[in-house]
Amino acid sequence: MSGPGETAREPLSRDRIVQAAVAIADFSGLRAVTMRGVADELDCEAMSLYHHVAKKPDLMAAMVEAIVGEVAVTQAAIREEDWRDTFRARCLAARGVMLAHPWAPALISEQTQSPAAMFALYEDFLATLIDAGFDYGLAHRAIHSIGSLILGFSNELFDPAPDSDEEIDEEAMLAMAAQMPHLLQMAATGPHDPDGSLSACDTRAEFVFTLDLILDGLEARRAALR
Known part of the structure; x- marks a missing residue:
């Protein structure tokens, strides 16, 4: 029971723990999220967290x-x-969420199981496609084609994390450039616009280009069903 003038402390819960962890990641990056750090954020003992997260x-x-x-x-x-x-508007809205939590794409990509909330996205995705005239076979392929774009980011191969400390080996890069002149020319003539960037290659311009390419291709396949 609280004494005179005291405010009852909000009970610890899984939701509060997750919200605190997200806030830490937003402010300091994913590496800063530790059980002790979350406990400090919530002004409790670290062992208390284990009653809510294993x-x-x-x-x-x-x-x-x-x-x-x-x-x-x-x-x-x-x-x-x-x-x-x-879908264009939905994917761009999702990208706004990822830009607010730039650590999230890497963490999502590491998961081996789909979060429960993902199935609601898939269900809405399928309903929209079926209402637009897709059959279930093409809709199934559309899900695989859209991939992580539905969550607002492009899953690039070997793309370093935004907070990576890895240094660029300039000598190795120069040697590679001598052997791969086309890649060098492309890099020189088409630098990435950093606006709305989640990583070196996942910029807003690249994201929108890929999204529109897939959507237009799926529309052509949908039209051919008729």
Whole structure:
């Protein structure tokens, strides 16, 4: 019982723990998320957390669930006349969530199981496609084609994490450039625009280009079903 003038402390819960972990990651990066750091944020003992999250990987999975849930809420009300406009707007809305939590794409990509909130996105995705005239076979392929774009980011191969400390080996880069002149020329003539960037290659311009390419291709396949 609280004494006179005291305010009752909010009970510890899984949601509060996850919110604190997300806040730490947003401010200091994913590496800063530790059980002790979350406990300090919540002004409690680290052992208290284990009554709600079994271990750190459980906490990481819960953070992913929270972010995907945020994407689902953000996308829920988006409905346009053309199905492509609907998905374009939804994917860009999801990207806004990822830009607010730039650590999230890497953590999502590490997961081996789909978070429960992801199935709500897939269900809405399928419903929109079927209503637009897709059959289930093409809709299934559309899900694989869209991939991580539905969550607002491009899953690039071997793309270093934004907070990576890895240094560039300039000598190795020069040697590679001598053997690969086309890559060198492309890099020199088409530098990435850093605006809206989640990583070196996942910029807004690259994201939109890839998204529109896939949506237009799927529309052509949908039209051919008739």
